[in-house]
Amino acid sequence: MSITYLEAIREAQARALADDPRVFIYGQDVGAFGGAFKATKNLAVEFPGRVLDAPISEDAMVGAAIGAAIEGMRPIIEMQFADFSTAGFNQIVNHAAAFYWRTDVPCPITVRLPCGGTSGSGPFHSQSMETIYAHYPGLVVMTPATVEDAYSMLLEAVAIDDPVIFCEHKYLYYHLKAEALPKEALPVGKARIARAGRDLTLIAYSAMVHEALAVAEELATEGTEIEVVDLRTVKPLDTDTVMASVARTGRVLCVGEAWPWGGVTAEVIARIASEGFDLLDAPPQRLNAKDTPVPYHPNLWMVHRPTSQSIAAAVRQLLRR
Amino acid sequence: MLPPGQPPDRNPGTLPTRERAVAAYRWMLLARILDDKFASLYRGGKIHGGVFLGRGQEALSVAVGLALKKGDVFAPLIRDAAGRLAFGETVLDAVRTYLGSPLGPMRARDGNVHRGRPREGYLPMISHLGAMISVVNGTLLARRFKGISGTVGAACLGEGGTSTGAFHEALNQAAVEKLPLVLVVANNHYAYSTHESRQFACRSLVDKAIGYGVTGHTVEGTDLAACLEVLDEAVNCARSGGGPQLVVAQLLRLCGHGEHDDAHYIDAKLRASRDGRDCLQVAAEWLRKCGWADTATLAQWHDEAVEKVETTVAQVQREPGPDPFAENWRALATKHLHGAYASA
Numbered sequence: 001m002s003i004t005y006l007e008a009i010r011e012a013q014a015r016a017l018a019d020d021p022r023v024f025i026y027g028q029d030v031g032a033f034g035g036a037f038k039a040t041k042n043l044a045v046e047f048p049g050r051v052l053d054a055p056i057s058e059d060a061m062v063g064a065a066i067g068a069a070i071e072g073m074r075p076i077i078e079m080q081f082a083d084f085s086t087a088g089f090n091q092i093v094n095h096a097a098a099f100y101w102r103t104d105v106p107c108p109i110t111v112r113l114p115c116g117g118t119s120g121s122g123p124f125h126s127q128s129m130e131t132i133y134a135h136y137p138g139l140v141v142m143t144p145a146t147v148e149d150a151y152s153m154l155l156e157a158v159a160i161d162d163p164v165i166f167c168e169h170k171y172l173y174y175h176l177k178a179e180a181l182p183k184e185a186l187p188v189g190k191a192r193i194a195r196a197g198r199d200l201t202l203i204a205y206s207a208m209v210h211e212a213l214a215v216a217e218e219l220a221t222e223g224t225e226i227e228v229v230d231l232r233t234v235k236p237l238d239t240d241t242v243m244a245s246v247a248r249t250g251r252v253l254c255v256g257e258a259w260p261w262g263g264v265t266a267e268v269i270a271r272i273a274s275e276g277f278d279l280l281d282a283p284p285q286r287l288n289a290k291d292t293p294v295p296y297h298p299n300l301w302m303v304h305r306p307t308s309q310s311i312a313a314a315v316r317q318l319l320r321r
Numbered sequence: 322m323l324p325p326g327q328p329p330d331r332n333p334g335t336l337p338t339r340e341r342a343v344a345a346y347r348w349m350l351l352a353r354i355l356d357d358k359f360a361s362l363y364r365g366g367k368i369h370g371g372v373f374l375g376r377g378q379e380a381l382s383v384a385v386g387l388a389l390k391k392g393d394v395f396a397p398l399i400r401d402a403a404g405r406l407a408f409g410e411t412v413l414d415a416v417r418t419y420l421g422s423p424l425g426p427m428r429a430r431d432g433n434v435h436r437g438r439p440r441e442g443y444l445p446m447i448s449h450l451g452a453m454i455s456v457v458n459g460t461l462l463a464r465r466f467k468g469i470s471g472t473v474g475a476a477c478l479g480e481g482g483t484s485t486g487a488f489h490e491a492l493n494q495a496a497v498e499k500l501p502l503v504l505v506v507a508n509n510h511y512a513y514s515t516h517e518s519r520q521f522a523c524r525s526l527v528d529k530a531i532g533y534g535v536t537g538h539t540v541e542g543t544d545l546a547a548c549l550e551v552l553d554e555a556v557n558c559a560r561s562g563g564g565p566q567l568v569v570a571q572l573l574r575l576c577g578h579g580e581h582d583d584a585h586y587i588d589a590k591l592r593a594s595r596d597g598r599d600c601l602q603v604a605a606e607w608l609r610k611c612g613w614a615d616t617a618t619l620a621q622w623h624d625e626a627v628e629k630v631e632t633t634v635a636q637v638q639r640e641p642g643p644d645p646f647a648e649n650w651r652a653l654a655t656k657h658l659h660g661a662y663a664s665a
């Protein structure tokens with residue numbers, strides 16, 4: 001048997017619905033149609049009345065999820081694309097995120113964001129939103145890179161008492177396969193050493209983990225051993241694992257598919273610079289998408305985001321310093 | 322007799338009219354006196370941040386609070402001191418929040434009108450206008466999931482708030498889901514300084530009801546008797562499966578937008594119109610005319626309300642303020658996920 005990243009997301013939701021009567025799913029086209037990407041395929045049939053089609057009202061979708069969570073439910077909101085979550089931004093960052101702090105009452109909602117670029121999707125169906133949500137106190141931001149994590153982290157997202165922004169990468173939906181669903185998992189909030197090495201640390205999350213692994217594979221043939229750290233959750237950030245890896249290698253490159261201004265890679269580098277400066281043999285580096293909207297045509301799209309080629313070039317340069 | 326500070330038995334339709342009217346009036350009076358006290362504390366520099374009053378809107382607000390029962394959901398807004406009290410908020414909660422006491426429901430983390438007790442169906446507003454409506458929808462959806470029927474959710478809004486996308490999305494959502502939502506719009510003709518003519522172009526806001534497929538009601542917001550009747554009707558209609566109800570009231574706020582504002586922009590003609598009447602005086606006149614209260618009784622209620630407010634303020638002023646070193650500075654409920662920025 002093999003299972004894709006997308007199927008793992010469907011299976012996690014099926015299990016959450018089966019195990020917990022407080023769970024329901026609300027989003028556009030998630031019902032009989034099964035979702036724009038089929039992440040809720042057949043769930044409306046298997047769990048009648050618990051998978052609801054929403055009007056095109058992202059603000060009210062999240063608002064309703066907050067109200068339901070206050071009443072003890074565990075709603076999962078599917079944004080059709082991460083990009084459209086901006087229309088529900090206010091409820092996410094001002095209401096859900098601040099709710100526990102203000103009231104001492106938890107607000108356990110899960111907002112699923114199909115994120116990241118696929119070629120041909122253009123400026124409004126390609127965005128990576130983790131940075132913007134990670135900025136707000138009170139949110140947990142998950143960025144699973146593997147089939148196993150997509151499954152186990154989504155279950156944990158639903159289970160924990162805080163609002164979770166679950167960034168699922170659209171490129172991984174069909175491309176990534178695993179033999180089976182995981183039996184156990186690293187806890188949320190812990191980064192993972194995706195590949196051990198001693199010459200340089202490549203930090204990545206979501207789809208960029210696979211680009212980083214490809215680079216590590218390629219450079220291994222040249223005798224360079226790269227350690228790849230998969231952040232898994234970008235908020236909270238597992239600084240301990242990052243710092244331990246930097247201590248081993250002395251060189252670090254952090255890669256993100258999001259835009260360069262501020263953001264996850266900037267946060268990682270800032271922490272390394274302030275807390276681990278003495279561990280470094282060279283200036284810490286980062287690599288992001290270009291500082292423009294995400295382009296439509298594949299020729300442009302392929303160079304807009306970091307790729308294994310551009311990452312490898314940056315790694316080689318860093319190794320020479 | 323219903324002493325101020327204690328909610329009356331909320332059960333629309335079963336209370337005799339006199340008791341209901343008296344209860345409503347006394348909550349209005351208490352709210353007015355509480356509001357006045359906040360204004361005076363503000364002028365004395367005793368309040369951090371703004372003060373927002375419901376002066377002139379108490380009749381409408383109290384009618385919402387009284388029409389709701391225990392177990393219902395209420396999302397009041399900035400001009401709802403009366404409705405909050407009638408729904409069950411204590412004067413102590415209100416004062417503690419305004420004075421920033423860590424013993425209040427918001428523990429000094431949030432203040433003034435941003436207060437509530439969500440576990441008791443009393444939702445603490447966020448500032449963003451229109452945002453509370455879909456949250457009420459969500460509580461009602463949750464009840465449907467849990468098989469609880471017969472409860473209602475009410476949300477309050479000003480006419481300016483009807484221009485938000487959040488209003489549109491939420492009222493449409495409630496209609497699509499046929500939720501027992503009562504959305505109460507207080508049209509006081511101005512949103513801060515902006516006249517309603519810059520806010521909407523329909524003849525009356527109640528005309529929006531038909532567009533959303535919900536039931537519309539209008540009411541004269543300065544007339545307590547009318548407010549009690551219309552709000553009871555709207556709430557009962559929602560409770561008995563009639564779907565969302567949109568109530569639009571006409572009135573005027575008899576104060577600034579906040580206490581920093583002198584409301585000079587309000588048209589003198591409007592002030593002199595029926596909408597500019599003081600609903601508290603109109604209500605007192607009504608009670609007198611019905612023979613339900615005489616001058617001495619009204620004065621006694623007034624003194625009791627003043628006593629309640631003054632003793633509560635004095636109590637809270639003796640309470641210590643929040644201690645930044647005792648604060649945990651943690652925004653997540655999940656303890657093990659506090660990130661590196663959580664205080665060491």
Ligand SMILES: Cc1ncc(C[n+]2csc(CCOP(=O)(O)OP(=O)(O)O)c2C)c(N)n1
Pocket residue numbers: 400448449450478479480481482483485507509511512513578
């Ligand atoms: C979304 C949003 N925009 C702007 C504001 C700032 N603001 C606070 S109250 C107010 C006027 C509200 O007018 P209205 O809704 O008519 O209610 P009223 O104050 O008259 O009771 C404004 C503009 C806000 N709170 N929320």
